[in-house]
Amino acid sequence: MSVPRASSQTQSTPRPSSFRFTSRTWVYMALTVGSVVTAFPFVWMLLTSLKTYSDVFQPGILPANPTLENYAHVLEKTGYVRWFLNSVGVAAATTVSVLFFDSLVGYTLAKMKFPGKEIIFVIILSTVMIPTEMLVIPWYVSALKLGIADSYFAIALPGLISAFGVFLMRGFFEGIPDELFDAARMDGMGEFGLFTRIGLPLVKPALAALGIFTFLGNYNAYLWPLIIIQSANMRTLPVGIALFSGESGAQWQLIMAASSLAVIPVLLVFTVFQRQIIEGVVLTGVKG
């Protein structure tokens, strides 16, 4: 696959110097064994999604009567498409908000001088440690008071700014030498300009990484969406998939088909953009 972005020198040339194992074959073998173990449950999910309801109960991994019926059922007879769009929409909006606010806060805490900086950082960081279970009920009550329950905004609200992301972005901005900003400041650039024009471009890859993890976290969120969603057309994917398991048993073949449908687009995105994602966590800006 071709990756549009540059910085291919880290990728295309092997890095024999970083680690030289006695034989590269061993490395491949170890990775292959590991990936078989890792992929096994994943493959099982895909295979189960091709089974009929009664074949799910039969021994054997391979489907005896492979069928795409489950996919047809999920796509046509359930609100899957709507759930998917809801999930993607909410996750995308959340991601945009997180990327903007988290990098802004991270930048401010790393690169600007002002009284109370440490305290503010500790306050923000400490919110990471509040268990979600502690917050769900008050959130719900407030959402109702504001009249926003059962809206996309309410589903997204708790995740719109992430303290983890702040922690992460602060780290990246700290890695950028102050001189870069000081020089621009001397040239008369404003503070917001420093952030958008100097800071952001340098942490672009970090944004890619934060972006994908934020997206995934919200795409898979269950507890809060479940509580706040009332009407059927607001359901997100995980809430929708939960409908397949009921009191008298679960429709595993449908759960697996719906799960596979949920995973595949994300996995494709990861495969295409993995280099950017991984480099995102590396501080390209300070390499030189």
Add this chain to the structure above:
Amino acid sequence: MTQSPRAKRSGLTLAGRQAVWAYVFLITPLLFFLLVRIYPAFESLRLSFLDYRSPLTVNPFIGLENFQEMTQDATLHRALLNTLLYAVIGVPAQLVLGLGVAMLLQGINKYKGIYRAIYFAPYITPIVASAWVWQWLLNKNFGPVNALLEQFGIPAQPFLGSPDQALVSAAALVIWQQLGFQIVLFLAGLEGIPRVYYEAASLDGVTTWTRFRYITLPLLNATVVFSVVIATNGFLQLFAQVANLNPTDQGGPLDSTLTVALYIYRMAFQSSKMGYAAAITVLLFAIILLFTVFQLRVLRRRVEY
């Protein structure tokens, strides 16, 4: 938005201006954290002093009774111990496996993308699906893992069906699921190590172990800190994976896989003891806070060299 050069020259004004801008940047996020995280947390703290059933009932103030009950609650103690065990088993395992696979991935140049995608796949698989497959894999009588063990003459193990093995089996699911995330973290950390260090080392002809111990590890410290903090936090708030491994007897068998977060959910929504549940969240918060501060202190110190 731009300031006049004249204003900039005056040091005090510059600092003052910067501070003002900083507060402007921070005001929305701070309000957000205050309203969405901190205020509700205090709301929970308030509930922890009440005999709270539901917003529709009279919920009398009972002082520290909920906290006193916590000292007597053997199931809660079990959940606390389990949660600690999850972290003690899971965090190092995630760290070692994540770093190990990342280093292996660094050592190859072909099919790198495919391998990465495979290792990342569990991370994005809906937990309800992976938990079910996990139960199937580990089934006592029909699971492939026991079939494999049988080949080596090892008797069938109950895994998730045994109070002694269930926690480790559940932790393994979490480790497997989170591995992709850890690998990405460590791949990035490894990429970030300037190659000149390794080149110099290879000129000196040092061993792989020396290189790992004296170059890779110290330079990865920031990544390790981050990874440990995230993983610990994840394990201390463990909920979905365990709940899905045994949806009817969540935390079973015999509470051997029960976590604190799961117990909170059980108390709040199944037993209508919201006040008590709130008191436990306060305790959980305190524990997580303690852990994080401790980890940041200890691990940060090592970054210095």
Add this chain to the structure above:
Amino acid sequence: MRKRFIVAIASLTAALAVAAAQSQKTQVVYWQYQFDSKVNLVNDLIAEFNKANPDIEVKQETFPYDSYIAKVKSSLGAGQGPDVANLFYGWLPDWVGSNLLQPLPASFPAKQLEERVGSLVKASKINGQYYAVPTAVRVLAVFYNKDLFKAAGITSVPKTWTEMEADAKKIQKSDNGKVSVAGWAVQPEGQDHHLFREVLSRQWGGKPYTTDFKKIAYNSLAGLEAFKWYTGLIERGAATRGLDLFPGSGNAYRDSFISGRAGMIVDGSFAISAIRNGAKFNWGVFELPVREAGGLRANFGSYWVHGLTPNAKGAKLEASTKWLKFLTSDDVQRRWLKAIGELPANTVLAAAPELRKDPIYGPFIASIPFARATFFVDEAGQRKALSDALNSVWLTKTDPAKALESAASGEQKLLTDFFKR
């Protein structure tokens, strides 16, 4: 800015919606958990009802089963959610205690309920009042795999527990410490905790609770004998834990039966459709055995109910009551059975001859007259107390007497706490 904008839009929309609804129709919000055939039937019923009552608009909302209670509690607690809700009778005491339900209006007289539904309904009388109308009744029976019975040379279904155990032993096969076919798949947290409480403890000469349900009584000598017999099934090679046979938690015993890995299971009438759709072998149903021929017949009866929440006030209450009346009418109950397969909570309907003769429904119907319902104050907690005790005998080799005692004291604590309030 953007946030405020969205909030404004959202509240405006909500206000408009409320205004629109108020000017035209009374809206009734109806909640149940997701169960395809029920949801479809209720949609049909709603269409009919709305047509017949142009001034009322019923709206159905459904949620995943596993989180239904959490959803109801959080919504009603915040003054939102359903006007009419579907719930398990075992949740009633907790819901009533949390003010999530209001007493049934006078148009549902207690006497009429008791006549229509039979003695089972008494388990849902709280503080001398009824808070919900039973709709579907469930009782237990044994599902068996006819092919496995044949292969084991068993020609007739067992009538006593001793016979059932003997048959299970004939079916169960294991090699190398692994069971390849289970005689009887057991699962305490499935239906087996009910089996012990309401069936075995009585048939062994004891009883599960004192008549006012305030005290545990199954920890008697007779109860212990029953407990020992049931827990000993695994060691005696007649039974296997459902969870050791199939993944999927609470339904593992049933799923293992469907997969052909178990010869028998004790299960409720609600399992019929899952087994019918999944099983690829000949299967049948027989009535729960007795201890010795001609001995005491016992069964556990449970039911789903419909109740009115505190949200239903004024015009809403009137409309909700109308909807509830319609939902529990004889005609709808008949359709309920046809479309969903749940037995009607109606002694007259359930006694219909064509039902009693049905080979699948028959054994269930026959058990309704003597089935008893446990009065649950905390259904999940009480289930757990007993299923943990049963599991501890199997998994940690706890002495049965000790295990039963710990179940009794654990459950007693829940009862005491409840009655103290």
